[in-house]
Amino acid sequence: MAVISETELQRRLRNLENATGSSTVGNVSGDDPLDGDYNEGDTWFNATTGNLWIFSGGVWQIAPEKLYIRYADSVVNIGLNNTVSSQSDITGFSIEAFLTDGSQKPWRGLWWGAGVASTDSTDYEWFDVTDLSNNQLERYWANASARLTEIGTPDRPGIGVTWTLVGAGGVPSGAYWVAERFQAGGLWTPWSLYPVQADNTGIPFIRYTKSGFNMPVLGSATWITDVIEAASIQTGLVFSNQKELGYGTVVVIEYDNGKVAGQYIRQSGVDVWVAPSQLIDGDVIVDGSLTADHLQANTIGASKLIITGVDSVTYTTVGADASGSAATAQSTAAADATAKANLAQVTASAYADGIVTAEEARAIADATAKANLAQVTASAYADGIVTVEEARAIADATAKANAAETAANLATAQELAANVYSSGTTTIDGGKITTNTILAGSIIAGTITGWTINGNTIIGGTITGGAISGGTITGGAISGGTININSGAFEVNGSGVCWVRQGIFGGVGSFASTSGYTGLYSQNTSTGIALWGQATGGTGGGNHGLRGQNTVGGSSGLVGPANAFDFYAESGGGYGPFTGSHDALTSLTSSSINGDIMVDGVNVCRSGLSNTIFEVVPSSTPNQKGAIGIYAGFQGLLADQYEPAAFVASRDEDGVPNLMPEWDSAKDIYNLVKVNALGEGQINIIGEGGDLVAGDLIVTSSTTGKGMKQADDIVRSNTVAKVREAVTFTTPTEERQVACVYLCG
Numbered sequence: 001m002a003v004i005s006e007t008e009l010q011r012r013l014r015n016l017e018n019a020t021g022s023s024t025v026g027n028v029s030g031d032d033p034l035d036g037d038y039n040e041g042d043t044w045f046n047a048t049t050g051n052l053w054i055f056s057g058g059v060w061q062i063a064p065e066k067l068y069i070r071y072a073d074s075v076v077n078i079g080l081n082n083t084v085s086s087q088s089d090i091t092g093f094s095i096e097a098f099l100t101d102g103s104q105k106p107w108r109g110l111w112w113g114a115g116v117a118s119t120d121s122t123d124y125e126w127f128d129v130t131d132l133s134n135n136q137l138e139r140y141w142a143n144a145s146a147r148l149t150e151i152g153t154p155d156r157p158g159i160g161v162t163w164t165l166v167g168a169g170g171v172p173s174g175a176y177w178v179a180e181r182f183q184a185g186g187l188w189t190p191w192s193l194y195p196v197q198a199d200n201t202g203i204p205f206i207r208y209t210k211s212g213f214n215m216p217v218l219g220s221a222t223w224i225t226d227v228i229e230a231a232s233i234q235t236g237l238v239f240s241n242q243k244e245l246g247y248g249t250v251v252v253i254e255y256d257n258g259k260v261a262g263q264y265i266r267q268s269g270v271d272v273w274v275a276p277s278q279l280i281d282g283d284v285i286v287d288g289s290l291t292a293d294h295l296q297a298n299t300i301g302a303s304k305l306i307i308t309g310v311d312s313v314t315y316t317t318v319g320a321d322a323s324g325s326a327a328t329a330q331s332t333a334a335a336d337a338t339a340k341a342n343l344a345q346v347t348a349s350a351y352a353d354g355i356v357t358a359e360e361a362r363a364i365a366d367a368t369a370k371a372n373l374a375q376v377t378a379s380a381y382a383d384g385i386v387t388v389e390e391a392r393a394i395a396d397a398t399a400k401a402n403a404a405e406t407a408a409n410l411a412t413a414q415e416l417a418a419n420v421y422s423s424g425t426t427t428i429d430g431g432k433i434t435t436n437t438i439l440a441g442s443i444i445a446g447t448i449t450g451w452t453i454n455g456n457t458i459i460g461g462t463i464t465g466g467a468i469s470g471g472t473i474t475g476g477a478i479s480g481g482t483i484n485i486n487s488g489a490f491e492v493n494g495s496g497v498c499w500v501r502q503g504i505f506g507g508v509g510s511f512a513s514t515s516g517y518t519g520l521y522s523q524n525t526s527t528g529i530a531l532w533g534q535a536t537g538g539t540g541g542g543n544h545g546l547r548g549q550n551t552v553g554g555s556s557g558l559v560g561p562a563n564a565f566d567f568y569a570e571s572g573g574g575y576g577p578f579t580g581s582h583d584a585l586t587s588l589t590s591s592s593i594n595g596d597i598m599v600d601g602v603n604v605c606r607s608g609l610s611n612t613i614f615e616v617v618p619s620s621t622p623n624q625k626g627a628i629g630i631y632a633g634f635q636g637l638l639a640d641q642y643e644p645a646a647f648v649a650s651r652d653e654d655g656v657p658n659l660m661p662e663w664d665s666a667k668d669i670y671n672l673v674k675v676n677a678l679g680e681g682q683i684n685i686i687g688e689g690g691d692l693v694a695g696d697l698i699v700t701s702s703t704t705g706k707g708m709k710q711a712d713d714i715v716r717s718n719t720v721a722k723v724r725e726a727v728t729f730t731t732p733t734e735e736r737q738v739a740c741v742y743l744c745g
């Protein structure tokens with residue numbers, strides 16, 4: 001087999017040079033071309049991405065053709081151009097470079113074309129990779145079981161991932177991923193990554209409905225494709241291969257004509273799908289149907305059991321012994337401690353009413369605390385919960401309770417009677433109450449009429465009550481106290497600050513200020529809403545939630561207006577400064593930073609015509625069309641945040657949301673973030689596309705999350721932003737945060 005001296009890539013470049021004249025130049029690099037002194041028709045091949053660039057009209061443009069690579073187990077009857085005439089000459093034609101046992105397929109095919117890779121194996125030029133020399137093949141392995149989106153490459157490994165060069169012994173048994181690339185004619189291809197085995201932390205249960213399709217064969221290519229789709233939708237993560245799910249994963253998919261259930265396992269060194277031996281697929285477990293041999297070890301913890309109903313679980317259910325001398329002694333001790341504790345509690349109540357002396361009160365308080373402790377501890381001991389040492393503590397507490405009981409009996413009937421005035425009554429015999437002799441808590445219920453309190457000032461304390469009936473409270477000041485009506489519904493403190501709870505005022509004309517103070521200020525230091533404006537009179541006229549107006553500047557805006565907008569600038573003055581942002585979701589392991597370009601992943605939820613929310617990921621390839629905006633802030637776990645509009649089906653009159661069904665499955669697996677899409681801001685850019693001048697357009701680059709200069713000045717579907725300042729880069733990989741106007745929409 002002859003080994004070509006130049007790759008198909010070099011040959012294509014030479015053909016292009018010959019077609020455009022001797023003045024053109026062909027370039028090969030691992031990067032995209034930069035601005036410079038080039039001639040019409042010059043070519044530049046990026047061996048990393050497989051893109052061919054042509055210099056035309058003063059700018060670099062990507063050619064419509066691209067390199068595609070496929071693999072085969074064997075190839076026979078190869079012609080002079082390394083092609084075959086019949087598909088039957090090729091066995092094992094596949095996009096996968098490795099067999100199921102992890103060994104490499106010996107044949108590699110190259111095809112240069114546009115759009116989607118050809119599925120006709122006769123279109124490819126075939127080469128025996130076992131004949132390659134001079135380090136023309138590089139292979140690395142990783143022992144991390146991360147997903148494809150997290151594993152990275154040997155050049156740029158993912159977080160916590162280590163790539164190791166494959167030695168003479170081949171791929172080790174501990175490898176989860178293999179990466180390979182080859183060199184021909186001095187050029188390296190992009191890395192190709194393949195999972196070779198899964199870990200043992202599979203997804204416990206995936207349930208999915210696929211309407212419009214009939215059941216496939218368990219383990220078939222169609223089944224595996226459906227499983228990856230089901231796992232991605234249920235978890236919100238991106239899966240590319242069944243190995244990323246993990247061994248032990250159980251999947252049930254319901255089709256139009258029935259259900260297919262399968263468990264993913266490793267059997268005799270081969271990945272297979274088998275039917276689960278026992279599967280509970282429903283909401284009811286029939287009495288006696290779930291026995292010990294049906295439960296895997298450690299699968300049901302104590303926190304997973306919710307016990308309700310009469311006699312749901314008793315001591316006999318778990319095999320506890322309720323008889324025997326130890327149990328009897330413990331039960332007796334508990335009963336004795338309970339009786340003494342009850343006695344101590346009753347006596348202590350009498351002391352609190354002033355029936356006995358202070359010394360006796362202290363004795364009873366001590367006895368009560370010790371007896372209560374004895375009762376609780378003895379109850380636990382009777383249930384077999386505490387140890388022998390704790391039993392000694394019970395005995396000590398019981399003895400002390402007995403001593404307290406004896407001390408309490410020393411209070412004679414004569415001593416008790418001498419301290420009693422009359423039940424629940426204190427008599428004030430006289431016409432004068434001196435200053436500060438009646439405290440605020442001493443006047444309970446009843447009425448203080450208008451002629452009872454003489455004077456212009458009530459100093460200190462608080463006046464509380466359900467109502468102040470009749471008349472007027474007048475005076476020059478409220479000094480050092482608070483007017484508090486209806487448990488804080490309306491309150492005025494000594495500084496003149498008025499606090500009003502919802503529902504107190506109706507039809508109030510205005511809160512006004514003419515001396516430089518705030519006319520109306522509302523504050524909430526807890527979790528509620530500080531200021532609520534609600535209009536329920538209809539959708540016409542002036543039935544708005546809130547209006548903010550400045551009669552001097554002529555500006556006016558509405559919140560919750562009658563014309564179905566959320567906000568409305570009724571003066572036409574607009575919004576400023578303006579930056580428009582989207583709600584978005586990221587995985588719990590995402591590590592994006594402010595200024596990075598984000599692209600849409602999976603649509604997680606939608607509500608009505610105007611609200612959708614997506615999982616977003618950092619951009620990863622040049623000129624990516626899915627860019628939705630710029631990462632602008634991490635807010636936290638979705639479950640802990642105010643519900644984004646896309647998850648809200650409706651709200652009641654108190655603002656309480658009726659949430660979409662997707663909320664429950666999403667709230668604990670996503671973080672809520674903000675993504676800037678319109679208006680002004682900044683963006684992270686590298687020098688891959690060249691230096692910047694104000695007005696240059698930005699697209700995604702080959703560096704994760706970073707932008708670069710667009711090759712032309714036409715706003716396209718992949719344009720992300722327009723810069724507002726000039727920047728000079730020292731290297732193609734230098735990163736700068738640049739002022740811009742966002743164009744993502």
